Amino acid sequence: MVQNRSLFASAVAHSILLAGAAFMLMPFVWMVITSLKTPDDVFLADFHLLPSKWGGTDNYISAFTEAPLLRLMLNGAFVSLSILVIQVVIAAPCAYALAKIPFRGSGILMSLVLLGLMIPIQVPALPIYIAFAYVGLLDTYTALIVPFSISVFCIFLLRQFFKTFPHEIIEAARLDGYSELGIVWLIVVPSSWPAIAAFSIFSVVGHWNDLYWPLIVITDPNLATPPLGLMMFRQSSQAGGNIGALMAAGTIVIAPLVLAFLFAQAQFIRGLTVTGLK
Amino acid sequence: MSAYIASNNRSGARYGFLSLPTLVMPATILLLAFSLVPSAVVILLSFTNYELGMPGLHFVGLGNYSDMVSDHIFWQSVRNTALYVAIVVPGSIFMALLVALLLERRRFMTRFYKVAYFLPVTATLVAMATVWEFILHPTFGLANHLLTSLGWEPVRFLADPNWAMVSLAIIGIWQSVGFNVILFLAGLGSIPREIDEAAALDGADGGLDRFLTVTWPLLGPTTLFVTLTTAVNSLRIFESVTVITQGGPDKSTGVILYSIYLEAFRYFRTGYASALTVAFLAVTVTLILLQMRVSDRKVHY
Numbered sequence: 218m219v220q221n222r223s224l225f226a227s228a229v230a231h232s233i234l235l236a237g238a239a240f241m242l243m244p245f246v247w248m249v250i251t252s253l254k255t256p257d258d259v260f261l262a263d264f265h266l267l268p269s270k271w272g273g274t275d276n277y278i279s280a281f282t283e284a285p286l287l288r289l290m291l292n293g294a295f296v297s298l299s300i301l302v303i304q305v306v307i308a309a310p311c312a313y314a315l316a317k318i319p320f321r322g323s324g325i326l327m328s329l330v331l332l333g334l335m336i337p338i339q340v341p342a343l344p345i346y347i348a349f350a351y352v353g354l355l356d357t358y359t360a361l362i363v364p365f366s367i368s369v370f371c372i373f374l375l376r377q378f379f380k381t382f383p384h385e386i387i388e389a390a391r392l393d394g395y396s397e398l399g400i401v402w403l404i405v406v407p408s409s410w411p412a413i414a415a416f417s418i419f420s421v422v423g424h425w426n427d428l429y430w431p432l433i434v435i436t437d438p439n440l441a442t443p444p445l446g447l448m449m450f451r452q453s454s455q456a457g458g459n460i461g462a463l464m465a466a467g468t469i470v471i472a473p474l475v476l477a478f479l480f481a482q483a484q485f486i487r488g489l490t491v492t493g494l495k
Numbered sequence: 496m497s498a499y500i501a502s503n504n505r506s507g508a509r510y511g512f513l514s515l516p517t518l519v520m521p522a523t524i525l526l527l528a529f530s531l532v533p534s535a536v537v538i539l540l541s542f543t544n545y546e547l548g549m550p551g552l553h554f555v556g557l558g559n560y561s562d563m564v565s566d567h568i569f570w571q572s573v574r575n576t577a578l579y580v581a582i583v584v585p586g587s588i589f590m591a592l593l594v595a596l597l598l599e600r601r602r603f604m605t606r607f608y609k610v611a612y613f614l615p616v617t618a619t620l621v622a623m624a625t626v627w628e629f630i631l632h633p634t635f636g637l638a639n640h641l642l643t644s645l646g647w648e649p650v651r652f653l654a655d656p657n658w659a660m661v662s663l664a665i666i667g668i669w670q671s672v673g674f675n676v677i678l679f680l681a682g683l684g685s686i687p688r689e690i691d692e693a694a695a696l697d698g699a700d701g702g703l704d705r706f707l708t709v710t711w712p713l714l715g716p717t718t719l720f721v722t723l724t725t726a727v728n729s730l731r732i733f734e735s736v737t738v739i740t741q742g743g744p745d746k747s748t749g750v751i752l753y754s755i756y757l758e759a760f761r762y763f764r765t766g767y768a769s770a771l772t773v774a775f776l777a778v779t780v781t782l783i784l785l786q787m788r789v790s791d792r793k794v795h796y
Contacts, residue, residue, distance in 0.1 A: 226702070230597045231604070237594055238611035241669065245614065247637055248626040260635055311522035320515055326523060333530045335783045337731065339752060340776050341533030343540070343759050343768060347547060348533075367525035397514040426619045428734050429752075433760050444621035448738055451625055460629055467622035478617045482610060489616055490677045492724075 245475075252276050252464035259460045276461040277469075283453075284466055288439055289446035290473075296361045296442055297424040301417055304368040312375035313401045317387060333369035338430060346433055360434040361442065365424065371416050374491065378412035379405055418488025422474060443470040534776070541769035548763055559770035568749065569771070575660055576730065576750045582664035583671065583729040588721055590668065591675030592714075596706070598676070599683050613673035620670060624738040627666050628653065653740060656747035663735050663748060671728060675721050682717030686710065716789060723786040727779060751775050 251259060255272030258265055280286050315323055315330075345364050346355075354360045382405055390400050406413065424442075431445040438449050447470055451463055478485045541559055545552040563569050594612060598605055615623065630637045631652035639649040652662040694709040733752040736742060742749035742757075755775060759768035 227601075230601065234594065234597050234604075234608050237590065238608055241611050241615060241673070243637075244623055244626045244630060244669070245618070247630055248622075251626075251629065307521050307525060310518040314515060314518040318515065318518075326519060329523070329526060329531065333526050335780050336530050336534050336776070337779060339731070339755065340537055340772055341530050343765065343772065344533035344536040345529060346760065347765070350547070364529050367522060367529055369526060369530070372522060397518055401518070422617055426621070428621050428737065429756070432737070433756075444619055444734075447619075447621050447625070451738070463625060464629075467619075467625055470622045471618045474617045474619070475614065478614070479610065482606070482613075485617060486609070486613055486677055489613075490674060490681075 248464050248467055252461055252468050254461050256459065256461060272461050273465075276459075276465040279459065279462040280450075280466040280469060283459075283462065284446060284450035285438060285441075286446070286450075286466055286469055289441055289443045290469070292358075292440060292446075293425050293443040293470075294473075296358065297421045299358075299362050300365045300424050301420045303362070303366045304371050304420060305413065305416070307366055308368055308371035309375055309406055310398060310401050312372045313379050313397075313405055315372070316376045316379035317382070317384070317405075318397075330369050330372050333367075334373060338364070342430065342433060349434060355434050356437045356440060358440065361431060361440070364430065368416075368420065370492070371420070374416055375409065375412055378409050382408065414484055415488040415491045418485055419491060422485075422489060425474060537769045537772050537776075540766055541773045543766045543769075545765045545769075546763055547765050555766070559767050562767060563770050563774065568746070569754065571746055572749045572751050572754045575748060576732065578660050579664050579667065579732055579750065580726055580729045582661065583667040584722060584725045586664065586668040587671045587675055587725050587729075588718065590672050591679055591721070592718075594672070594676050595679035595683060596710075599680065609676075612676050615670045616673045620734040621738050623670070624666065624735045627662075627669075627735070628739045631662055654744055656745040659740055659744055659747045663732070663740070666735050667729055667732060671725055675725060678721050678724070679714070679717060682714050682721075683710070686713050720786060720789050723782055723789060727782045727786065730775075730779060730782070 250267065253271065253273035253276070254265075254268040255270050255275070258269055258272065311326075314320065315327055341364075349355050349360050386404065387400055390404055395403065426444060427442070428444045428448070431442045432448075435441055435445060438446060441449060447463075447466055450466055542554060542556060543552050544555045544558070594608070598608055629635070631639075633639060633649065633651045633654055636652075638652065643649055650658055652658050690713070691705070691709060694705055731752055732750050733756070736748050736750055736753045737756070740748040742753055751771070752775070755768055755771045758764045758771060
């Protein structure tokens with residue numbers, strides 16, 4: 218009797234979870250299916266779930282030829298990886314100092330970091346834009362990368378992690394003649410892999426997907442990041458109504474992160490929810 | 496500096512005084528240059544009539560702010576944003592809590608579910624917004640096809656001013672639910688199992704009964720934290736508006752960040768855009784301060 222009841226409860230639970238999962242996955246499935254349809258199929262009055270004629274080849278070819286898709290992907294990779302490397306290079310030494318070296322002013326610096334945590338990019342965007350316009354940096358990779366060279370979140374996260382690093386090892390390294398920067402890069406950072414990995418995922422996903430800042434500083438399609446390039450492609454192809462090609466481009470744009478997520482699910486979930494978990 | 500040198504001497508280390516500046520100066524300078532100083536400049540600009548590209552700048556006191564409060568487009572964008580937040584926050588939390596409760600202590604297929612619910616968090620929203628636009632298309636869309644095949648009237652989701660913000664909110668829920676599922680699972684995981692078992696012995700035997708008397712109160716701090724996080728994130732709705740509706744139809748989806756974007760980077764009314772930005776910042780900071788207080792005392796049993 219009890220077993221029947223729990224079997225029934227389990228069936229109800231799974232049907233709710235499956236219905237929800239179908240809702241979550243539906244846009245992905247629909248995007249891929251539509252990317253394989255011919256324009257006739259897409260705009261057919263009588264509705265087809267699956268492609269009636271193969272249009273995939275044409276759609277993916279036009280995604281790569283009508284939009285500079287390869288260029289967009291390379292831009293996305295270059296920009297988000299550059300941002301990540303610079304953020305860690307700048308933040309790790311500062312995080313180490315805040316975690317391990319008592320110095321006058323560390324309290325003030327920590328308050329500035331916390332203040333920085335509360336300020337979204339949309340706030341300093343306007344003066345940064347004006348400054349870039351004056352020095353002629355709009356429509357450059359520099360404009361895409363440099364404003365994100367500092368990540369207060371990276372400082373915050375690494376500081377939490379570095380705090381637990383044993384002090385004796387640092388002392389021993391100092392006696393061995395390591396400089397402080399040597400200690401950061403050769404001893405503390407290599408043993409903080411989980412924190413660095415979590416931050417890397419957080420940063421790369423955020424900047425690969427970002428629209429606001431690229432939209433402001435970039436007008437040249439050859440410098441666009443994937444989301445901006447996709448938006449430009451959408452605007453240019455709207456008249457033609459080439460939904461299939463647009464969906465093909467979208468599939469390519471989300472593919473790297475989705476595949477990476479499928480291969481490293483736990484790390485991704487940790488990296489992206491680390492802002493909310495302590 | 497003296498405290499620093501003192502600790503230096505105590506440890507007998509051989510690092511010189513230059514090492515501390517090399518550690519913290521780059522980060523400090525960049526933090527000031529790209530976040531704190533420009534944010535202070537925005538506050539100053541909000542008291543001027545500066546327009547990018549125009550010569551000259553005058554102090555206008557609270558002029559921009561009084562323009563703002565008497566501008567019906569501003570209030571419309573506040574109402575639209577509030578409506579969006581008011582749908583996404585409870586919608587996302589309810590769905591996430593339900594999923595987390597159903598997933599907890601289940602083994603079979605949990606990995607599949609976690610991947611399915613979390614996938615939208617990683618996927619580029621601009622790409623997914625174009626898919627949603629097509630799904631919600633009045634004539635060719637999958638959503639209306641499903642509605643009509645179930646015998647309902649088709650809805651002009653994104654073309655109808657009454658439905659457009661709701662449609663964007665559905666996308667917002669879809670996008671945020673996976674994140675909240677993970678936070679709730681963490682919250683549920685931190686409830687000691689003995690409390691649950693004690694409650695069962697005390698006669699709180701029905702699932703719902705036990706949830707209402709035990710789990711829900713203990714989840715209180717997590718729920719508050721998730722609420723504030725979702726509110727902060729949904730206040731920043733921008734991508735779906737920019738990609739799909741551009742504020743339309745009939746200004747029904749004009750939201751705060753989109754107004755700021757237009758004023759600052761399309762109309763170049765810098766002073767006015769700065770005032771809007773300051774208002775946006777004030778709301779964001781209030782919510783984040785609340786959130787920090789909540790996360791300091793997340794556990795209370």
